[in-house]
Amino acid sequence: MMNRNQRRTAGATSAKGNAAAATAAANLLAQAVPLHQAGRLAEAEALYRQALAAQPRQPDALHLLGMIACQTGRFADAAELIGQAVGANRNVPDYHANLAFALQSLGRSAEAEAAARAALRLRAAFPEAANTLGNALNAQGKFAEAAAAYRDALRARPDYAEAKGNLGAVLRTLERSGEAEPLLRQALAGNPHLVEARAALGLALLDLDRVEEGVTTLKMVVAQRPDHAGAWLALAGVVQRRGDDALPIYARYCAVEPADAEAWNGYGLGLQKADRIDAAAAAFARAVRLTPLMTEALTNLGNARRLQGRSVEAAALQRRALDLRPDYAAAHANLGQALQDLGDDRGAEASFTRALEFDPGESVARFNRGILRLRRGRLAEGWADYADRFASGRLSRPRSLPIPEWNGEDLSGRRILLWAEQGLGDELMFGSILPDVIARAGSAILECDARLVPLFQRSFPTATVRPPTEGPRDADCHAPFGSLPRRLRGRLADFPARSGWLCPEPARAALWRDRLTALGPGLTVGIAWTSRRITTERRSAYTTLDQWGPILRLPNVHVVSLQYDGRGEEIAAAEERFGVRIHRWDDLDQMADLEATAALIAGLDLAVTVASSAGELAGALGVPVWRLGWPDWTHLGAPTRPWFPSMRCVHPRRGETLSDALVHISQSIVKFSGDSR
Incomplete structure (x- = not known):
């Protein structure tokens, strides 16, 4: 054991050692700080570590080493080091403030809030700590408290651009965009590099219906920072609301935020609108994988599967959505469409009706129920539902007119x-x-x-x-x-038996009769085989010209193209393949000149068309027209379409295709030719 004198000597030696260590550490810090301030971080860090080796738990060395970690993006290291500095000395407000910054950068907002409040207790007028406190509160959804903290920061430092930007952003979140806009502009005037303030300004301008300014501002944001997800998403929303193509913007957003199920769902809706059904299904499926309980994505995936011809799977997806949310009107409506495709009209109608019970404003369900009822010949009920066609978004937009709509009252004298x-x-x-x-x-x-x-x-x-x-x-x-x-x-x-209510111009009709007569003896048969606008949903109603070989090969038949969109290359290829002439005239534009087109059709012996305006024009003129395709709602439950008494509908027989039906039509044309002689 040491005696009293030995202990006194040892204590003196220890005190001298601690003083020497503190002096060495202080000297190292004095060398390091100017290097740190000059941006020579590696050299400064080495000296800070030497200072800690000389004097472990030296609070300034720990704090400054933590600040270098912050500057180099190593926030976990920063929080650990600055936390040790706080543990060594709890009375330095900067330690607490910078610890709050590191914790907030790690997303540990509640801890950041506590650290920032500790800094402000030690120094009331501390703008940086107040700003960090605002950020921590904002991240926790405490928006009003965050705004108060940002205002405290600005009272302590009125020219604090970052705090102005943050205050403007949180005011915009609080739906006070009118107050936010000038603050955000002031913040950017003080520091043009504040990306989040610029993004908030763009969103505030959109809120204020200053769309062009908002879009311009958001484009500046993504030019400044191409990975800014919020700006991309806002731009996509604007473009989509305009009815323009938002797909490239959604694609950019999803690349930046690949885990955002809502965005994948929105992207899928855009792809579906563009008739890119397979890509839409993939986007919806991605949303479902990310958020399996997201009913919107489930019902949208079901719709896409139906359009892909996978109606059994579609119905299962709609039922899955309804298991999660039994009152989801849109899923009931979409289930109705899937059941209708599967031939279950009774179940489909029940689903449409169920959708309307949960949401009387579910216009898509009412419209689809109307189409189903009309197809089954229940005209009064069907037309009542069809009145919702505009609200459903399935057809063109209604006109807003300054006069009342006619409701069937007497029109005498009106x-x-x-x-x-x-x-x-x-x-x-x-x-x-x-x-x-x-x-x-x-x-x-x-x-x-x-x-x-x-x-x-x-x-x-x-x-x-x-x-x-x-x-x-x-x-x-x-x-x-x-x-x-x-x-x-x-x-x-x-429906009257009146055949043909549209009158072609007599002189033009005579001219075209002469032209058709000049083709020689035999039948003149006009054909239209496809549509200019083919979507996934409509594709099965149309054909290719190659499928019309049975008609093109018929003897004593002069085939005339009624394909209003030209299709010269397809016609030339068919002529070469079948060794026939399909007549068309260079001086006739069947899309633009309906007067001449009507005169041509009026002179035909027969028109054979798919579901096409050419066939409707023939029916309106009273020309014999055979319409190829499956029954649709416009048949109104009748074997033919009552709108056009001169129209005959030719449906494929059970198990047959449109190509098979064209063979039957060719046989009927032979008989028609014999009957017309």
Whole structure:
């Protein structure tokens, strides 16, 4: 054992050693700090570590070493080192403030909040600590408290650009974009490199309906930082709302944030709208893998599977969504479509009705139920549901007119505006009702596709016919074409046997009769085999010209192309393959010049078409027309389409394809030729 004098001597030696270590550490720190300030971080770090070797737990060395870790993005190391500095000396506000910064950078917001509050207890006017406290509160969703913290930072330092930007951003989150905008602009004026402030400004401008400014600002953000997910997502939303192609932007966002199930779901919706069904299904499936309980993604994946022809799987996905959310109206509606594809009309109608029970505003369900009821011949119920066609988003947008809509009341002495609402084929189909409405009204105005104006004016000489106008006020009431059947075609018996209500120009009709006669003896048969707009859902209704070989090879038949979109290369290839001539004329534009096209069709012996406006035009002219395809809702439960008495519908037999049906049509043409002699 040491005696008292020995212990006193040892204590003196220890004190001298500690003082020497502290002096050595202080000297090393004095050398390191200027290097640190000059950005020579590796040299400074080496000296800080030497200082710690000389004096372990030296708080300034620990703190400054932690700051280098912060500067080099090693936030876990920073939190550990600065935490040790705090443990060694709890009375230095900078230690607590910088510990808060490191913890917040690690996403440990509750701990960061505690550290920032400790700093502010030690130094009340501490703008950096108040700003970090605001960030920690913001990350925890305590937005009002965060705003108060940012304001404290600005009271201590009014020119603090980062705090202004953060305050502006949180005010925008609090739906106070009007207050946020000037703060964000001030922040960027003080520091143009504040990316988050610029992003918040772009979003605030969108909130304020200053869309172009907002888009420009957000584009600056992604130019400055291409991995800014929020800016990409906001840009995608703007572009999508405009009806433009948002897919490239969604793709960029999903590349930046691949774990965002909501984004994959939105991306899938855009792909589906672009008819990229396989890619859409993959996007929805990705969303489901990321968030298996996401009912929106499940029902959207089910829709995509249905469009891929996988209706059994589609129905299972809809039922899975409904197991999770039994009151999900959209999933009930989508299940109805899948069941309808599977031939279960009763189950489909029940699902559509169930959707409407949960959400009476589920217009897609009402529209689809209407189509189903019309297809089954339940006209009164079907037309009532069909009235929701505009709200469903499945058709064109409605017009907002300054006059009331006609609801079937007496039109004597009143002027009605009748306006076309869909594509050319629909104008011609619903147009078959126009003679009845015009006969009831005191006078009528027809607004239709500009290409139809001369034909309609000739066919309805008592009406005023014109292209669509902006906000017309020269009528007492109005009705879109598609609303007329509900008023005048509630039963099949209401369809007149009138064949042909459209009148071609006599002189042009004579000219085209001469041209067709010049082709020589035999039948003149016009054909249309496809559509310019083929989607996944509609593809099965159309053919290729090669499938028409049985008709093209018929003797004593002059085939005339009624394909309004030209298809010169396809026609030339078929002519070479089958050794025939498919007649078309260079001076006839069947898309733009409907007057001449009607005159041509009026001179044909027969038209054979798929579901095409060419076939509808033939039916409206009263020309014999055979429509190839499967029954659809426009048959209204009848074996043929009551809109056009001159139209015969040719459906593939059970187990057959459209190609098989074309063979039967060729045989019928031979018989038709014999009968017409």
